[in-house]
Amino acid sequence: MNSITTITPARPVAVRTRLRLTTRGRRALMTVATLPAVVALGVGILSGGGALASGDAGTPAGSFSTVTVLPGDSLWTIAQDIAPDSDPRDVIDEIVRLNALPSTAVDAGESLAIPASYSAQAAE
Structure with a gap:
């Protein structure tokens, strides 16, 4: 009565870590996120003005x-x-x-x- 026990090796468990941003990384992320809004605002200011003050025929x-x-x-x-x-x-x-x-x-x-x-x- 020989019983053979098979031992299977345990699978390695992947450890999940939080994403950590440095101060420099946060600044870079904010710059990239706000850039489209800044560009749109600049284009709006430069292209839109008072019709009388800009010389348009408004x-x-x-x-x-x-x-x-x-x-x-x-x-x-x-x-x-x-x-x-x-x-x-x-x-x-x-x-x-x-x-x-x-x-x-x-x-x-x-x-x-x-x-x-x-x-x-x-x-x-």
Whole structure:
């Protein structure tokens, strides 16, 4: 009664490790991940601008009149002068968009385009 026992060798178990990124690797990964967004934003900024400020034919010639900023004037005072019945904040917003101004600060002697709807109110 001989019994023969066969011993099979155990299979090696693969040890799984977590992916570990160094600081340099994280920076590289973030750069690669954000690059398409940065490129798209840059293209959008360079190609899109205010139609009046860029010289495009986007604004018809009769849709605005011009006003010269006097010393001591601000967009608020100009908005109150040209449209006394309208909310000055709305008028200022339209002037800023029409002239593609970077902020609401204006300098004396500067010429601003005023929407024709407000220049008609000022004439009355």
